[in-house]
Amino acid sequence: MKFKNFVEFSAYLDDLGLFHMDLSLGRMEGFVHNWGGKSCFPVIHVVGTNGKGSTSSYLTSIACEHGLKVGTFTSPHFVTPRERITVNGTMLSEEEWCELANQVLETAPQAGLTYFELLTCMALVAFKNNGVDLAVMEAGLGGRFDATNTVDPDLTVFTPIGLDHEKVLGATIDLIAADKADAMRESGIAVTAVQVPEASTVLAARAAELGCKLHTIDDLDPVAELRPSLAGEHQRENAQLAVAAWRLFCGKSGVEFNADKVRSGVAKAFIAGRLQLVDSDRTYILDGAHNSHAFDALEAELKHSDVKPDVIIFSCMKDKNLGPVKETLLRLTDGAVIACGIENNERAYPYKELAEVLGERVKAAANIDEALAMLNSGDRTVLICGSLFLLAAFYTRYPDFLRMPPAD
Missing domain, CATH: 3.90.190.20 (Mur ligase, C-terminal domain)
Structure with a gap:
């Protein structure tokens, strides 16, 4: 299948069904294996119930202020699916979207990718094609079987975990946290926002099982005088979580942490529909x-x-x-x-x-x-x-x- 224009691609995407889910990773794992580009750029994986989009926006803006070329994958979109894949905060052209879709379907013609899986694959290809220095990948739903969980992250970030999507992820905080905790990797690095006790206990236990170093936001020095453009005390908390994640990423990648650039990144970050x-x-x-x-x-x-x-x-x-x-x-x-x-x-x-x-x-x-x-x-x-x-x-x-x- 070859898409000649964005209208054709949009019709195909609509036919896949925005809400069609198949909670298994086989299709994504097959694509990632065939594609072979998963080591082209470091990945920060943002997982949680609330604040994922805001935290991803802060991370993207902070990294851009430090001079990195940043690919960001978020969901859902408001007006066009092109909002979900950006490079340095800018959407890609409709022509590039068609090229990306064609590349994905050429790589995995029989995979039967769902709506979200196809867009996840397109994001990965877009980031490789554009030579990004960092990819910020927001999980869609949960962690264990989320399409974004097929790319090994350099850092996993947990925003606050609460009750949501109970029919899919489980009826209690413990079950939901256990699903999201599976985004951590063996011998990996993770950082978490302040969590309710049930979620905190589950995350800590899973990190111990995996030998993953789980930091809490309180372990890492905050940056004073952050002034997010987004309103609300929870946005200041999301910004500090992004700062903590950025500090860990800098320590791992060798990028120099600059507090002034962090402040300007936080101030410039914007995401619609958050207060x-x-x-x-x-x-x-x-x-x-x-x-x-x-x-x-x-x-x-x-x-x-x-x-x-x-x-x-x-x-x-x-x-x-x-x-x-x-x-x-x-x-x-x-x-x-x-x-x-x-x-x-x-x-x-x-x-x-x-x-x-x-x-x-x-x-x-x-x-x-x-x-x-x-x-x-x-x-x-x-x-x-x-x-x-x-x-x-x-x-x-x-x-x-x-x-x-x-x-x-």
């Missing part, structure tokens, strides 16, 4: 909080900023356990909550059912356009949260908000 404030016809707060840990961080920052949204537009996936987040969600506003549908998303919670589950204060809207049309003139501050796919629908209509705002 993002945008002023348009009204003030929108855009946040991908979708589990109890993320909602706690969102609530804390809104309280700290003395912000009470006039209305909330919320959506989530139908496999979410709404129990832990329902009370927090309703507490965040004295106004209405709009349960919003997400078009063309088979995993989205049906919006009418979602409204019924959340309670009598909740209205239902079929899609983001309908939800925005339901806002009153007095609704000056609107929180849009719950799913990055809901935010994607918003960004599709307002793509300018995907970019970092100009500095004052």
Whole structure:
């Protein structure tokens, strides 16, 4: 199969199904073996429940400030899948995407790669083709069977682990942490954010079994006066985790650690949809909080900023356990909550059912356009949260908000 243009490739990708999963590593391992390029660049593997995208963005920006050419693989995307693979923070052209897809399918024509696996393979090929000095690879789901877990990392980074994707990874923190802990390597190096005790115990035990040196963020000297562009105390914690990871990487790779470049990298890093404030016809707060840990961080920052949204537009996936987040969600506003549908998303919670589950204060809207049309003139501050796919629908209509705002 040869893709002549990006339209053809996009149609093929859509046919694979965004949410089709097959939790095994055989296809990826076969590609990596045939491809033979896994030792072309060092890899920092970012694994966890919350903060993976932000931590990856900080790491990318810090490494770029130090003069490295950095390939970054993240998920999900908002408007185009090209957001998932960048070199020095810049998306690749549609033409290059077609070339990458063709290279992957030539290398593994019978592999039957899933949507996420194909993009992971394309990222690896892109990074080799572009001669990156470092690849920052964000895990998609879990660790043990994640497609990104087929490339041996130079460093594994664990962001905070909490309850999420319980139907896939397990119903308890211990089971979820055990899945993610399998991203560590024998005699490897890893660093972890502050974890709840259950997760911390599991990570430490698995590291001991593997002879992997597991550092905690407190083991490594922080850098003072970090000023992330992203709001929230949890973002300062994500930034310090990235700094700790960068310090370990420098020690392993021989790159000189420069605190001033670290500060500038943190200040320049940006990722959309993380407590993002945008002023348009009204003030929108855009946040991908979708589990109890993320909602706690969102609530804390809104309280700290003395912000009470006039209305909330919320959506989530139908496999979410709404129990832990329902009370927090309703507490965040004295106004209405709009349960919003997400078009063309088979995993989205049906919006009418979602409204019924959340309670009598909740209205239902079929899609983001309908939800925005339901806002009153007095609704000056609107929180849009719950799913990055809901935010994607918003960004599709307002793509300018995907970019970092100009500095004052």
